[in-house]
Amino acid sequence: MVIVMSPDADPSDIEAVVTLAEAAGCEAFVSRGFARTVIGVVGDLERLGPQRLRGMRGVSEVAQVSAPYKLVSAEHHPARSVVEVSGVPIGPDTFTLIAGPCAVETPEQTLHAARLAKTAGATLLRGGAYKPRTSPYTFQGLGEQGLKILADVRAETGLPIVTEVVDPRDVDLAAHYADMLQIGARNMQNFTLLHAVGETTRPVLLKRGMSATIEEWLLAAEHIAQRGNLNIVLCERGIRTFEKTTRNTLDISAVPVAHALSHLPVIVDPSHASGRRDLVVPLARAAIAAGADGLIIDIHPDPAYALCDGAQALTHQDIQQLAQAVADLARVMGRRIPEAVANELTPA
Structure with missing residues (x-):
């Protein structure tokens, strides 16, 4: 799963998502690009609950990614990066x-x-x-x-x-x-x-x-x-x-x-x-x-x-x-x- 944070998300918003993912027994990897921050999550995603994530402050998008490369995949980010x-x-x-x-x-x-x-x-x-x-x-x-x-x-x-x-x-x-x-x-x-x-x-x-x-x-x-x-x-x-x-x-x-x-x-x-x-x-x-x-x-x-x-x-x-x-x-x-x-x- 990939969680795309909105441009105005602050560090506490990112930390809240990571904390929730880890509490559900998942691993969270935070990657910062030029225009946005992306959090890759692996583990029991059903236990984590995508709908709950979508309601969190600072979260722009939650996407399931089937490719073995989650963070660099176009599946969760169809717009190409700069x-x-x-x-x-x-x-x-x-x-x-x-x-x-x-x-x-x-x-x-x-x-x-x-x-x-x-x-x-x-x-x-x-x-x-x-x-x-x-x-x-x-x-x-x-x-x-x-x-x-x-x-x-x-x-x-x-x-x-x-x-x-x-x-x-x-x-x-x-x-x-x-x-x-x-x-x-x-x-x-x-x-x-x-x-x-x-x-x-x-x-x-x-x-x-x-x-x-x-x-x-x-x-x-x-x-x-x-x-x-x-x-x-x-x-x-x-x-x-x-x-x-x-x-x-x-x-x-x-x-x-x-x-x-x-x-x-x-x-x-x-x-x-x-x-x-x-x-x-x-x-x-x-x-x-x-x-x-x-x-x-x-x-x-x-x-x-x-x-x-x-x-x-x-x-x-x-x-x-x-x-x-x-x-x-x-x-x-x-x-x-x-x-x-x-x-x-x-x-x-």
Whole structure:
């Protein structure tokens, strides 16, 4: 069962619902999103009494949910959610571009990439300070030094930071510097890490695991929501198939399917899906047309010397093409883009 609290519900209203649920022998999980608070209840729901709950102060809706993921399911919340990252919305109506270097290498490289990202229309800066790599001999990230570089670049450019965290012990440190925490594909089912980010107040970008079903992806989001954080954005980044021409296979159908099953925003990562620079913009166009709420793109000022994933990073000559695709197709799909970007790309 899911209990949706009204926007004006105060803490005592929420506490009263939790107390009633626990008195009936049920477990209650309080999750706070950008616009509302949701309480997930599991146990003997007949004993709890849905009608009694509906009459309590501050309760807006009581819904039975049959999906295994209760809090992130669209069954109880048909209106899609908006997640705000330091004032930048991700969700229906708008289109959000997140861009920047896959890995933070130096202050100069990160600042240069951030400025390129802004010219592409990005309103959030991606950058990896911690890098979970397949080989232990490749660049693993700068750690806190990378987080400090990102914070300095944010101060210079005004772009809020999205950065990956790979260890539960680093969550508080990353949350101190970053505006949004990313869970990468390799950690989608690292449940200890999911619980740790669920206990923060930072929005979470949850990438789909390379071998994960959509249900497993949504259940991973449920782990985060159950710990109190409903500010979750799903990211489709390609799955592992028999095809070797591309790094992964972009499951474009995941966008409308996830939107049908969940109220959470869904974005696409065409950079990691393809692993090829020449495919990033075509896949970005496909993602926008499929209804994605945003994109996350790798950009590097000199990909030939990148310490991580240079083959998929966009360069100077690709930026305008990406920006135009976002501006043109997002409008066709009825999405708003930042006014400054729209004005810059509108022919005189």
